[in-house]
Amino acid sequence: MRYIFRPPGTDGAGLLSxxxxxxxxxxxRSLLLDVPQRGISRHVVRFVAEQGxxxxxKEIAEPLARHEYALLGEFEEEGLPAVAALGICVDRPGGQDAVLVTRYLEYSMSYRYLFSRPHGDHSADRLLDTMVVLLVRLHLAGVFWGDCSLSNTLFRLDAGTLAAYLVDAETVERHPRLSPGQRRYDVDLARERVGAELLDLQFGELLPPDCDPVEIADSLAPRYEALWDEVTREEVISQDEQRFRVADRLRRLNDLGFDVGEVDLVTTPEGGVRLRVETRVAEPGQNRRELFRLTGLEVQENQARRLLNDIRAYRAYLEQTTGGTVSEAVAGHRWVAEVYQPIVDAIPPDLAGRLAPAEVFHEMLEHRWFLSERAGRDVGMEEAAQSYFATVLPRTPEEVTTPSVIATRH
Structure with missing residues (x-):
């Protein structure tokens, strides 16, 4: 047998035994981990834990395993939203298929798990919009998926919103640039697969009665085209509104989760300005980079946007109370020590790991706003945190990758 791992001596070296x-x-079964969030796979898939x-x-034919391993490595280097490949095992005895090893995407959930949660509020429309964002990001990078479906997508909470990740790259083709025909074909394949998956959910009584699977699946193409147009189109603007329109366009693109490369402004013969924006897929995004620079925290993009807003508010509070100027760096360090870390440290041990710490902090801020609105006053962080830990966080299902769960399996 041969083992190929990336890079040598990684944290997965213990898997060799x-x-x-x-x-x-x-x-x-003593070697394996049960993952309730997992989706449906046409291959044999098992989960194991090693060093936390x-x-x-995943058992798969060797040519496909090598193909997927190489592609997932490229995606990780380029920051594309996909699971990360750790290695493959080939040349197994008896002509067995190869095994592809990927890192489990922490805090991720399958579409079936989202719909089966007792407190789930993730509509089919919301999942479809999230998956369309993923498909557009892949197409911008020249990736033809060929098997885009809810089953091949994992979802993860990001400051109350959902982020989507590719989890199966067997059928992926890589091109310098996709033609309109290739993109339309990929979208059409996705429409067929999503329609079948939603019909299956309906059969299992997991969809609301007023939800039409066919109608929702048929809406995938219009959703995709609207988003593709937003992130790639050129527009003509007047010179008088040039500054405002450029800033507005960039804000919309950032809100959709896309980074901006070059901005090209060309004067037209009619006296207007043609605006062309180079949209690119880059991870981490602007907010993640900014938050890391100020605090050293590594979180999701929307979480970073929410936390940065809280840092800005805290900076304004510091300047008001001290009567002097507080730098971004000082505000960031003080916010971590005086605001963020005390909340994270206060998470009850039996609830630790149910959500990522940044997601807990985001939800606690939302809970504080709700309590303050109801009370007609600012209830403060301490009161909001106590209420959140007592009434909200316990309703979140336990995440399989918490240290406590892993420890009980070994």
């Missing part, structure tokens, strides 16, 4: 000579279906991390193992 697993019984790779046996089919995954025959592995002892969770890995997904």
């Amino acid at each position: 697993l019984p790779w000579h046996l089919p995954l279906e025959e592995w002892d 991390q969770v890995f997904a193992l």
Whole structure:
């Protein structure tokens, strides 16, 4: 047998002691982890834990395993939203398929899990919009998916919104640039698959009675075209409104989760200005980079946007109370020490890991706003946190990758 891991000596080195000579279906259950959030797969997939991390193992034909391993490596280097490949095991005895090893995407959920949650409020429309954003980002990078579906997508909360990640790259083709025909074909394939998956949810009584699976699936193409137009179109603006319109366009693109490269302004013969924006896919985004620079925290893009807003508010408070100027760097460090970290440290041990710390802080801020509105006053962080930990966080299902869960499995 041969093991190919990226890079050598990674945190997954302990996986080498697993019984790779046996089919995954025959592995002892004591070696495996149950992942309730997992979706449906046409291959044998198992999950294992090693040094506090969770890995997904998928049995697949060797050519496909090598293809997917290489592509996922490219995606990780380029910051595309996809699971990260750790390695592959090939040349297994008895002509067995290869095994592709990927890192489990922490705090992620399948579409079926989202709809089956007792407190889930994730509509089919919301999932479809999130998946369309993923598809547009991949197409901008020249990625033809060929098997875009809800089953091949993982979803993760990001400051109350959902972010989507590609989880299966078997059918992916990479091109310098996709033609309109290639993009339309990929969207049409996605429409067929999503329609079938929503019909399956309806059969299992997981969709609201007024939700029409066919109608929702048919709306995928218009949603895609509207988003594609927003992130790629040229527009003509007057010189008088040039500054405002450029700033407004860039803000909309950032709100949609896209970074901006070059902005090209060309004067037209009619006296107007043609605006062309180079939209690119880059991760982390502007807010993530800014938050990391100020605090050292690594979080999701929308979480970073929410936390940066709180830092700005805290900076204004510091300047008002001290009567002097407070630099961004000082405000960021003080915010971490005096605002963010005390909340994270206050998370009850039995609730730790149910959400990422940044998501807990975001939800606590939302809860503080709700309590303050109801009370007609600012209830403050301490009161809001106590209420949130007592009434909101316990309703969140326990995440499988928390250290406490992993510890009980080994």
